[in-house]
Amino acid sequence: MRLSVSQPPFDITAALAADAPEVFTPLEGHQAPAALPFAATGDNAQASARAIDRLGSAMESMKSVVLRDKLGRAIAALRADRIDEAAQLAVEFLQEEPENAMGLRVLANARERIGDFANAFLAYQFAYELDPEADGIVGDLGRTAFFMNLLTEAEGLFRAQLDREPDDVETLNNLACVLRDQMRLEEAVETLRVGANAHPQSELLWNNLGTVMSTLGDPDRALVFFDEAVRLCPTYAKAIYNRANLKLLINDLDGAVRDAEEALSLTRLPTDAAMMRLSLSLILLAAGRIEEGWEAYEARRSPQFADYTHYPIPRPLWTPEDPLEGKTLLLIGEQGLGDEVMFSSVIPDVLKALGKNGRLILALEPRLHTLYQRSFPGVEIGAYATGRLGISVLRVAPFLEERMDEVDYWAPIGAPLRKFRSSVDQFPKAGRFLTPDPERVAHWRAELAKLGPKAKIGVLWKSLLTDAVRSKHFAAFSTWAPVLTLTSVILVNLQYGDCEAELAAARAAGIDMWTPPGIDLKNDLDDLAALTVALDLVVGPSNATTNIAAACGGAVTLVSMPGAWPQLGTPGWPWYPQLTVHTAEKCGVWDSAIAALAADIHQRFGGR
Numbered sequence: 001m002r003l004s005v006s007q008p009p010f011d012i013t014a015a016l017a018a019d020a021p022e023v024f025t026p027l028e029g030h031q032a033p034a035a036l037p038f039a040a041t042g043d044n045a046q047a048s049a050r051a052i053d054r055l056g057s058a059m060e061s062m063k064s065v066v067l068r069d070k071l072g073r074a075i076a077a078l079r080a081d082r083i084d085e086a087a088q089l090a091v092e093f094l095q096e097e098p099e100n101a102m103g104l105r106v107l108a109n110a111r112e113r114i115g116d117f118a119n120a121f122l123a124y125q126f127a128y129e130l131d132p133e134a135d136g137i138v139g140d141l142g143r144t145a146f147f148m149n150l151l152t153e154a155e156g157l158f159r160a161q162l163d164r165e166p167d168d169v170e171t172l173n174n175l176a177c178v179l180r181d182q183m184r185l186e187e188a189v190e191t192l193r194v195g196a197n198a199h200p201q202s203e204l205l206w207n208n209l210g211t212v213m214s215t216l217g218d219p220d221r222a223l224v225f226f227d228e229a230v231r232l233c234p235t236y237a238k239a240i241y242n243r244a245n246l247k248l249l250i251n252d253l254d255g256a257v258r259d260a261e262e263a264l265s266l267t268r269l270p271t272d273a274a275m276m277r278l279s280l281s282l283i284l285l286a287a288g289r290i291e292e293g294w295e296a297y298e299a300r301r302s303p304q305f306a307d308y309t310h311y312p313i314p315r316p317l318w319t320p321e322d323p324l325e326g327k328t329l330l331l332i333g334e335q336g337l338g339d340e341v342m343f344s345s346v347i348p349d350v351l352k353a354l355g356k357n358g359r360l361i362l363a364l365e366p367r368l369h370t371l372y373q374r375s376f377p378g379v380e381i382g383a384y385a386t387g388r389l390g391i392s393v394l395r396v397a398p399f400l401e402e403r404m405d406e407v408d409y410w411a412p413i414g415a416p417l418r419k420f421r422s423s424v425d426q427f428p429k430a431g432r433f434l435t436p437d438p439e440r441v442a443h444w445r446a447e448l449a450k451l452g453p454k455a456k457i458g459v460l461w462k463s464l465l466t467d468a469v470r471s472k473h474f475a476a477f478s479t480w481a482p483v484l485t486l487t488s489v490i491l492v493n494l495q496y497g498d499c500e501a502e503l504a505a506a507r508a509a510g511i512d513m514w515t516p517p518g519i520d521l522k523n524d525l526d527d528l529a530a531l532t533v534a535l536d537l538v539v540g541p542s543n544a545t546t547n548i549a550a551a552c553g554g555a556v557t558l559v560s561m562p563g564a565w566p567q568l569g570t571p572g573w574p575w576y577p578q579l580t581v582h583t584a585e586k587c588g589v590w591d592s593a594i595a596a597l598a599a600d601i602h603q604r605f606g607g608r
Contacts, residue, residue: 070092070093071089071090071103071106074086074089074103074106075106077089078109078113081268081269083113083114084110086109087110087111089106090103090104090106090107090110091107093106094107099130100130101127101130101131101134101137102127104123104124104126105127105137107123108120108121108124108127108140108144109140111123112143112144114271115271117148121144121148124140124144125141127140136165138157138161138164139158139161139165139170139171142154142156142157142158142171143174146174151178154178155178155179158171158175162175167198169195169202169205170204172192172194173192173195173202173205173208175191176191176195176208177208179191180208180211180212185212185215188212189213189216192205193209196209203228203229203232203233203236206228206229206232206239207226207229207236207238207239207242209222209225210222210223210224210225210226210229210239210243210246213225214242214245214246214249214587214588217588218588219246219249219250222246222587223243223246223247223250226239235266237263237264237266237267237276238263238267240259240262240263240266241275241276241279244256244259244280245279246587248282248283248286249562249563249586249587250563250586250587251562251563251586253283253563256283256286256287256563257280257284257287260279260280261280264277264280270304274304274305275305277296277302278297278300278302280296281293281294281295281296281300282297282565283563283565284296285297285566285568286564286565286569288568288570290421290422290424290568294417294418294421294422295418297418298418300334300335308393309334309386309393309394310393310394310395311394311395311410312396313332313397313404313407315330315404315407315408315410316408316409316410317410317411318409318410318411318415318416320419322409324354324358324409325353325355325357325358326354326357326358327354327358327359327408327409328358328360328361328406328407328408329350329354329358329360329407329411330361330362330397330400330409330411331350331362331363331411331412331415332363332384332397332410332411332412333363333364333384333413334414335414336544337367337368338542338543338546339414340364340365340368340413341368341547341548342547342575343413343414343417344413344433344434344551345427345428345433345575345576346413346417347360347362347376347379347433349416349420350416351378351379353420359380360376360378360379360380361380361381361382361400361407362379362381363381363383363400364382364384365383366383367524367525368525369381369383370525370526371434371436372434375435382398382399383398384396384397385397385398424568424574427568427577428575430577431553431577432552434529434551434552436526436529436530436552437526437527437529437530440526440531441533441534443530444516444530444531445534447516448534448535451514452490454489454490454605455488456492456535456536457483457491457492457535457536457537457538457605458492458493458494458531458535458538458540458549459480459483459484459491459492459493459494459495459513459540460493460494460495460496460540460543460545461475461540461541462477462495462497462499462541475541475559475594476590477502477505477506478505479590480594482595482597483594483597483601484506484511485511486601486602488601488602488605488606489602489606491511491512491513491514492513492515492516493513493515494531494532494538494540494545495521496521496522496544496545503515519531521545528545529548529552532545532548532552532554533549533553533554535549535554535555537555537556537604538555538556538557539597539601540558540559541558541559542558542560542566542573550573550575550576550578553578555578556576556578556579556580557597557600558573558580558581559583559584559590559594559597560582560583560584561583561584561587562583562585562587564583567581582594
């Protein structure tokens with residue numbers, strides 16, 4: 001196998017530079033961590049530990065005692081998780097030996113462990129050019145490609161590493177992770193099955209089998225596999241973390257809290273700690289321990305996340321201890337569009353706290369501006385911009401660039417929840433906080449009336465962002481048959497994005513869904529808000545559309561996974577008092593929830 005270096009020789013200084021290149025590349029659809037993945041890869045801690053062991057063994061063959069000592073100190077710093085020290089020692093070594101493959105791999109390992117995967121990959125690539133037969137180097141390249149979501153390239157590299165070392169457990173595991181993330185789940189299971197049969201004492205493989213089974217919607221076997229991983233290695237923090245996430249999905253909240261706290265106490269790397277602390281926060285919120293949950297939820301802003309969003313706002317960050325009366329506060333949208341809307345339920349409380357002499361500025365997703373301007377006429381609203389600067393993701397408020405000094409404090413839009421939503425009793429009692437266009441509501445009611453006297457039920461079933469992590473939160477289209485085959489109501493398609501395949505399958509089965517003409521269901525959110533209010537009911541999973549409908553006071557029923565944290569330990573969805581929920585009996589088992597939804601619709605509207 002031969003890799004070609006498509007970039008100039010590796011620049012050690014640039015890899016460690018504090019200042020990123022001055023090129024801001026816009027990003028679409030980026031969201032900070034909200035739904036956390038299972039930890040299955042031979043990732044930063046595990047893969048780096050194996051890579052360090054390889055380097056330590058290779059170092060012993062170095063002839064120069066002086067160089068061996070310098071590199072040995074860098075490797076020792078890596079083992080002790082002193083990442084900055086390891087990187088600096090590697091740079092000092094490479095200044096004397098700029099074309100030493102082992103030195104480059106030590107530096108690459110350090111960059112990998114802080115999430116600088118692009119520079120890590122480049123260093124590994126240059127090391128490969130210098131020593132293509134080095135032990136494990138192809139796997140190093142595959143691992144960093146995987147972390148950069150270059151799944152096709154990662155698969156090829158892992159398979160090449162297995163050609164060199166067919167019995168390498170770590171590479172088998174990593175290949176299964178790539179297959180899982182490509183939703184080639186049966187191939188992932190077979191890869192792990194073969195590996196586990198050959199290496200039954202490998203906790204890594206049992207852990208990953210658990211993650212794949214969870215993605216397949218088989219929580220019972222997933223739990224068995226996580227338990228086996230923990231039995232083999234009682235201090236295996238990631239398997240305990242995964243078991244906590246699974247227990248949340250099967251509604252064992254006490255067990256989930258215990259496992260999440262134990263995993264957090266066992267982990268050493270800051271990147272893992274941030275992931276586990278955020279997971280603990282969602283479990284606490286799901287269990288109704290709201291005040292504790294919000295405190296832990298601050299972990300979502302940890303720079304240790306590889307996809308952490310930086311907010312370079314040159315003003316003080318607001319905390320719940322800071323006074324608001326008479327101040328100017330900037331709130332910036334965060335996470336996905338549905339969360340941005342849901343968190344906005346706190347805006348009336350913020351406005352009240354600011355008082356008549358205070359001022360609120362909102363930096364939001366541009367598609368929301370018309371709806372929010374009507375809803376909050378005294379609030380200044382502008383667009384945030386999200387992009388990549390070097391290796392960092394930034395979110396800025398360019399409309400305030402020349403007058404940022406007007407702002408007293410800034411915060412992500414979810415931050416005020418810590419102050420104003422510390423218990424369920426503090427959530428809104430009113431049915432809406434957003435105001436749809438009354439003329440468009442009247443328009444859609446007239447259009448819907450033309451369809452006949454039956455109740456009009458808006459239906460959607462998925463999110464555009466669906467991967468191995470999020471797929472288990474959405475029932476397959478075929479599972480919706482009890483609702484789609486109702487003849488006592490008229491079904492209205494509200495699904496945004498490409499859904500023609502599903503609609504064609506429905507038509508072939510004799511199911512007719514009316515698609516509203518002249519509206520872009522993804523981008524025209526103001527008109528969508530009016531349409532959802534004109535309907536008798538909107539049903540679907542929690543996503544942007546159902547959140548907008550509920551925020552505007554529309555009748556909404558969600559189909560939800562167990563352990564959905566926005567339920568906050570209640571049977572409903574406290575953000576929207578009129579919203580009702582049908583919860584799946586366990587992870588991936590949707591039949592009873594959707595059958596109950598169909599029966600509910602028929603009972604409420606079947607006689608019209």
